[in-house]
Amino acid sequence: MKSISLKSAAILLFALLPLTVMAIDIGGFGAMIGGGSDDEQEGVNLDLNQIFEGAKDIGRTVSGISEEEEIEIGRNAAAVLLGASKPVDDVALQRYVNKIGRWVVSQTERPDLPWHFCVLDSSHLNAFAAPGGYVFITKGLLDTMSSESELAAVLAHESAHVLQKHHVKAMTNFSNSGVSGLLKLASQTQGAQGNFMATELVKEVKEMYLRGLDKDDEYEADRMGVIIAARAGYDPFGLATVLQTLDSINPDDETVSLLFKTHPSPQARITELEPVLITLDDTGAQPQLNNRFIASTTTPE
Amino acid sequence: MNTLRLSFIIISVLFSTQLLAADKLGTLTRDTELRKAPSKSADIITILSADNKVRILNRQGGWYQVNNGIQAGWVRLLTVKLYRKNTIALPTPKNTDEEDEDDLLGNLATGREQSDEVTAATAVRGIDEEVLQNAEPDQEALKLLDQYAADASTGQAAAEEVGLKNKKLDYFGADKKPTPAPKPKVEESDDDQGDWP
Numbered sequence: 001m002k003s004i005s006l007k008s009a010a011i012l013l014f015a016l017l018p019l020t021v022m023a024i025d026i027g028g029f030g031a032m033i034g035g036g037s038d039d040e041q042e043g044v045n046l047d048l049n050q051i052f053e054g055a056k057d058i059g060r061t062v063s064g065i066s067e068e069e070e071i072e073i074g075r076n077a078a079a080v081l082l083g084a085s086k087p088v089d090d091v092a093l094q095r096y097v098n099k100i101g102r103w104v105v106s107q108t109e110r111p112d113l114p115w116h117f118c119v120l121d122s123s124h125l126n127a128f129a130a131p132g133g134y135v136f137i138t139k140g141l142l143d144t145m146s147s148e149s150e151l152a153a154v155l156a157h158e159s160a161h162v163l164q165k166h167h168v169k170a171m172t173n174f175s176n177s178g179v180s181g182l183l184k185l186a187s188q189t190q191g192a193q194g195n196f197m198a199t200e201l202v203k204e205v206k207e208m209y210l211r212g213l214d215k216d217d218e219y220e221a222d223r224m225g226v227i228i229a230a231r232a233g234y235d236p237f238g239l240a241t242v243l244q245t246l247d248s249i250n251p252d253d254e255t256v257s258l259l260f261k262t263h264p265s266p267q268a269r270i271t272e273l274e275p276v277l278i279t280l281d282d283t284g285a286q287p288q289l290n291n292r293f294i295a296s297t298t299t300p301e
Numbered sequence: 302m303n304t305l306r307l308s309f310i311i312i313s314v315l316f317s318t319q320l321l322a323a324d325k326l327g328t329l330t331r332d333t334e335l336r337k338a339p340s341k342s343a344d345i346i347t348i349l350s351a352d353n354k355v356r357i358l359n360r361q362g363g364w365y366q367v368n369n370g371i372q373a374g375w376v377r378l379l380t381v382k383l384y385r386k387n388t389i390a391l392p393t394p395k396n397t398d399e400e401d402e403d404d405l406l407g408n409l410a411t412g413r414e415q416s417d418e419v420t421a422a423t424a425v426r427g428i429d430e431e432v433l434q435n436a437e438p439d440q441e442a443l444k445l446l447d448q449y450a451a452d453a454s455t456g457q458a459a460a461e462e463v464g465l466k467n468k469k470l471d472y473f474g475a476d477k478k479p480t481p482a483p484k485p486k487v488e489e490s491d492d493d494q495g496d497w498p
Contacts, residue, residue, distance in 0.1 A: 079443050083436035084428050087445055094449035102456030107467055111453060116446040124427025134446075140427060197438045210430055223473045233465035237363045237378055248383035258429050267382075274379050276473045277363055281341065283470075284362015292463055 065168055065179060067132070071114060072186045073168065074132030076197055078116070080205045081128055081136055085120040088139050093119055096296040100148060101135060101155045107231035110163050117155065125246065126259045128209065129158040131167050140255055142297060144245050148289035149229065149238030156232070157225030157239060164224075166217040171208050212262025219264070219272045226276055235286045240277060243270050325357035327367070327381040335374035339364035346374045355381065356498045370498030 065073075087094060094117075101117035113133035122138040129135050135158040137151070145151055161167060172179040185201035212218075222239060230236035247266035249256050263269070331351045336343040339361040349355075355367035355376070364375045426432060451459075460467070 075443065076438065078446070079438035079440055080433075080436055081428075082439040082442035082446075084433045086439075086442055087449070091449070095451065098449050098451040099456050099459035102451040102453060103460045103465070104456075106453050106456055114450075116450050118446055118449065120428070122427045124429065126428060138428065197440075202438060206433055206436065209433055227470055227472050231467055231470045233460065233467055235362050237360075240363070240378060241360070244378075244381070244383050248385050250385060254429065255427055258427075258433070261430070270379060277379065279473065281363060283468075284339070284364065286362070287463070287465070288360070289463055289465075 065165070065183065067113070069183050069186065070165065070168060071132030073171070073182065074130040074134050074162075076186055076201055077130035077167065077205045077208075078134040078136075079197065080202055081120070081130065081134075081209070082118075085122040085138070088119045088121045090119075090299055093297060093299065097137070097151070097155075100152055101159070104152050104156050104228060104232045105133075105159045107228055108159060108163055113162070115159075124255045124258065125249070127154050127158050129161040129167065131162065131165060133159075133162055135159055135162070141242075145242065145293070145297075146290060147235075147238060148293040149234040149236075149287065150242050151238075151293060152232060152234045153225055153229045153236065153239035154242060156228035157221045160221035160224035160228065161213065161217065164217065164220065166213050166221070167208060169217070170211070170213050171204055174207065174211070175204055210258075210262070215264050219269065222269055222273050223276050226273065226280060230280055230283045230286065233286055235288045236280050236283055237277065238288065240270060240273065243273070326384040327355050327357055327365070328384065329353040329355065329376065329380050330382050331380055333376045333380040335367075335369075335372060335376055336364075337374060339366070339375045343375065346372055349376065354384075354496070354498060357381065368498050370496075 097119055098117045102115055105111055105113070105115050110133075115133040115135070117135045117137075119142060120136050120138045123140045124138055125141040125144060127135070127137040127141055135155055137154055137158075141154070142151065145154075168179075168182075171182055175182050182201075182204070185198045185204070188198045188201070222243075226236040226239050229238060243266045246256065246259070247270065251260050251265075264272075329349055329351050333349050333351075333353075335346045335349050337346055338344075349369060353369050355365075355369045357365050357367055358373065359366040360378065361375075363378045365378050365381055366375050367373065367381070
């Protein structure tokens with residue numbers, strides 16, 4: 001299989017040329033995860049974690065997916081999600097969430113993707129993203145929130161999945177035909193056929209959302225999400241309070257069935273996030289923005 | 302915006318703000334300093350032991366203002382585990398049978414009134430495995446998303462409207478390796494119906 005040979009090549013390259021890998025890591029998108037200053041990056045630690053991060057990044061490089069292809073796969077994935085749940089029919093609410101989302105992603109490394117945010121008309125508690133800049137949050141999850149800082153944090157978490165191409169990684173890791181097959185399927189949905197979407201691609205998208213992302217990718221999105229929210233000027237502890245709310249819900253409750261199946265437990269996520277949050281003590285005085293959130297998300301009947 | 306809608310929003314905001322963070326209950330998961338202010342340099346009032354039950358009065362950043370029935374002060378947000386049966390501002394159940402209480406668990410304390418209207422508006426089927434499995438791609442709904450989208454300057458304006466200021470901040474890096482957080486000393490017990498402050 002082509003995907004296997006590509007992965008094997010990556011592993012071989014990685015094994016033979018560790019210094020090259022590190023160079024790519026530093027120069028590429030992976031450097032952002034390390035995030036430190038130049039001084040910090042100069043002291044590259046040749047420890048296992050760093051090397052592992054490097055390996056992950058060369059995996060992405062080998063996948064060779066262009067931004068256009070990423071967006072095309074994302075359009076298809078978004079269409080599947082919208083087939084499961086419609087957007088809430090409230091233009092003012094949708095515009096509000098898009099404004100907040102757009103401000104949040106403007107603080108990231110990919111501000112110019114065609115970002116779309118959408119509130120799904122679902123009583124279940126969940127949020128999703130799709131490659132290329134699609135971010136969804138359910139009305140059910142929105143209804144548990146009491147501040148814009150919580151909304152911003154969840155949108156930031158989802159946008160981190162987009163920044164890091166976690167979904168593309170998840171789909172290619174499990175796809176029978178690898179990234180080339182995925183791209184072929186996505187390209188089949190374009191052109192004269194219009195709304196046609198390859199059955200196989202629909203199946204792979206569904207499987208990805210049902211299986212969930214890699215657990216470590218969820219933790220990474222949490223870590224990045226609080227930083228992005230803090231960059232946008234919000235009190236970054238909003239993600240912690242959302243996780244605390246989720247943690248207080250009976251796991252047997254049907255409204256959290258898919259969320260809990262596809263994510264690490266809220267308590268595990270809180271525990272993983274704590275060391276990051278401790279470093280953000282100074283940003284705790286940044287606003288939560290309760291009033292605008294409630295005014296903008298309360299639908300008069 | 303008509304006057305009626307505006308009045309509704311104002312009333313909603315006042316009512317919701319009043320309820321915000323009020324009546325949330327939690328349990329301390331570890332021995333915790335109760336401080337006079339939401340700051341690690343604030344004076345320590347006392348040390349509250351793990352499993353103390355607290356009523357959450359307010360939040361600022363990573364701190365909850367709490368009352369344990371004897372004293373009030375500020376504790377680190379992550380030392381508190383929210384009580385699972387935290388069902389404020391809900392319609393009064395017809396009876397207090399355990400089963401009925403369980404039915405209310407989805408309606409958590411959110412600082413919002415859980416009115417019948419809200420329930421009706423959100424009473425659509427959620428996204429569960431079966432719904433997702435049977436979903437047909439909806440290209441028409443995808444087009445709607447273009448109508449909702451905001452450009453960067455619109456996002457910027459929304460931030461300026463409330464005085465949000467962006468700042469430069471690095472991601473949490475590999476050079477700052479996470480140190481394991483203290484393990485919670487107590488597990489939450491769903492059936493604990495003891496006295497709350």
